[in-house]
Amino acid sequence: MVKTPKPYQLPVPASGIARLGVVADTHIPDRMKALPPRLFDVLRGVDLLLHAGDISHPRVLDELAQIAPVVAVQGNRDIWYRANWRLPLQMVVQVGEVRIGMAHGHGGLAGYIREKLMYYTVGYYFSRYEARMLNWFNNVQALVFGHSHHPVNEVRDGVLLFNPGSVGPDYETGRGAAVGMLTVDATAKSVRGEIIPLPPP
Numbered sequence: 001m002v003k004t005p006k007p008y009q010l011p012v013p014a015s016g017i018a019r020l021g022v023v024a025d026t027h028i029p030d031r032m033k034a035l036p037p038r039l040f041d042v043l044r045g046v047d048l049l050l051h052a053g054d055i056s057h058p059r060v061l062d063e064l065a066q067i068a069p070v071v072a073v074q075g076n077r078d079i080w081y082r083a084n085w086r087l088p089l090q091m092v093v094q095v096g097e098v099r100i101g102m103a104h105g106h107g108g109l110a111g112y113i114r115e116k117l118m119y120y121t122v123g124y125y126f127s128r129y130e131a132r133m134l135n136w137f138n139n140v141q142a143l144v145f146g147h148s149h150h151p152v153n154e155v156r157d158g159v160l161l162f163n164p165g166s167v168g169p170d171y172e173t174g175r176g177a178a179v180g181m182l183t184v185d186a187t188a189k190s191v192r193g194e195i196i197p198l199p200p201p
Contacts, residue, residue, distance in 0.1 A: 007091075007092040007093065007094040007099065008071050008091065008092070008093045008094065009094050010047060010048050010093060010094065010095045012095060012096045012186040013047060016185065016186050016187045017183060017184065017185055017186070018047045018048070018095045018183075018184040018186065019045070019046045019047055019181060019182070019183055019184075020046060020047060020048050020049070020050055020093070020095075020100075020181070020182040020183075020184060021042075021043035021046040021048070021049045021050070021067070021068065021179060021180070021181060022049075022050045022052065022144055022162065022164045022179060022180035022181065022182060023039070023043075023049065023050070023051050023052070023064070023164065023167050023179050023180070024051065024052035024053060024054065024104075024145075024146030024147075024163065024164055024165070024166065024167065024180075025052075025053070025054040025075070025146045025147070025149055025165075025166035025167060025168060026051070026054065026055055026056060026060050026166075026167045026168060027054055027056050027077065027166070027167075027168045028055075028056050028057050028059075028060050028168070029056065029057055030056055030077070031056075031168045032168040035060065035063055035064070035167065036167070036177060036198055038198045038199060039167065039179055039198060040066075040067060042179055042196055042198065043067050043068070043179060043181075044067055046067065046068045046181070047068060048068055048069055048070075048071065048093070049064050049065075049067060049068045049069065049070045049071070050070075050071055050072070050093065050100075050102055050144055050182075051064065051070060051071070051072035051073070052072075052073060052075075052102055052103075052104055052105075052144050052145055052146035052147075052163070052164075053072070053073045053074055053075025053076075053078060053087075053103075053104030053105075053146050053147065054075030054076065054077045054078065054104060054146060054147065055072060055075065055078055055081075055084060056077055056078065056080070056081065057081060058081055058083040058084055071091065071093060071102075072087055073087055073088055073089060073090060073091055073102050073103055073104055074087040074088065074089055074104065075104035075146060075147065076104065076147070089103060089104070090102065090103040090136055090137070091103075092137070092140065095184045095186055096184075096186030096187075096189070097186070097189055098141050098142075098184050098185075098186060098189055098190070098191060099139060099140045099141055099142075100140060100141065100142045100143070100144060100182070100184075100191065101133070101136065101137035101140040101142070101143045101144070102143070102144040102145070103133065103136060103137075103143075103144075103145055104145060104146050104147050105132065105133065105145040105146060105147035105148065105163075133145055133161065134156075134159070140159060141158075141159065141160065141189065141190065141191050142159065142160035142161075142162055142182065142191040142193070143159060143160070143161050143162065144162050144163070144180075144182075145161075145162075145163050146163060146164075146166075147163075148163060149165055149166040149175075150163060150165065150175075151163055151164060151165035151175060151178060151195050153180075153193045153194070153195050160182075160191050160192075160193055162180060162182065162193040163180075164178050164179050164180030164195055164196075165177075165178040165180075165195065166178070167179060167198070176197060176198070176200070177197070177198040177200075178195050178196060178197045178198055179195075179196050179198060180193060180194065180195050180196065181193070181194045181196060182194075
């Protein structure tokens with residue numbers, strides 16, 4: 001298990017319900033020039049934004065911070081920008097007693113190389129990501145990740161596994177741009193995920 005930074009504590013709203021926007025794989029400017037305007041409309045009003053890595057240019061986090069406070073993890077493409085080096089590979093966000101683990105999913109440089117070899121020889125299998133994420137975190141109600149550009153929103157053994165897919169044009173899966181929304185019920189100690197497609201410009 002990888003040691004993670006101290007959990008980011010989000011105060012529980014008076015309603016007991018927190019809304020967390022989730023983005024991943026923005027890849028700016030290498031795969032698109034700017035965040036899609038629709039993203040700001042969809043995520044406005046959330047209590048916190050999670051970026052699951054492959055931010056690319058650090059200004060993306062500044063732009064997202066116009067919506068809500070942002071926490072982020074480092075993805076494999078984030079090494080090209082020095083300002084991203086401060087970001088952790090894994091972290092935990094806590095809302096009351098609800099804990100949400102987040103990592104890009106590539107597992108650092110060595111993990112990225114292994115994953116690429118597996119991808120090009122046997123293809124994409126979600127079970128590889130699932131096993132990796134579950135090994136990194138314990139005592140969490142949800143796991144947020146990116147990297148694969150494959151949307152995931154399912155519960156395994158009581159843990160929500162959530163990948164919103166890519167914010168940018170998707171060159172591999174053809175599913176199109178999307179963001180995610182996590183609804184955290186601090187009273188019920190539960191997390192529900194929703195994947196929200198972003199229409200093309």
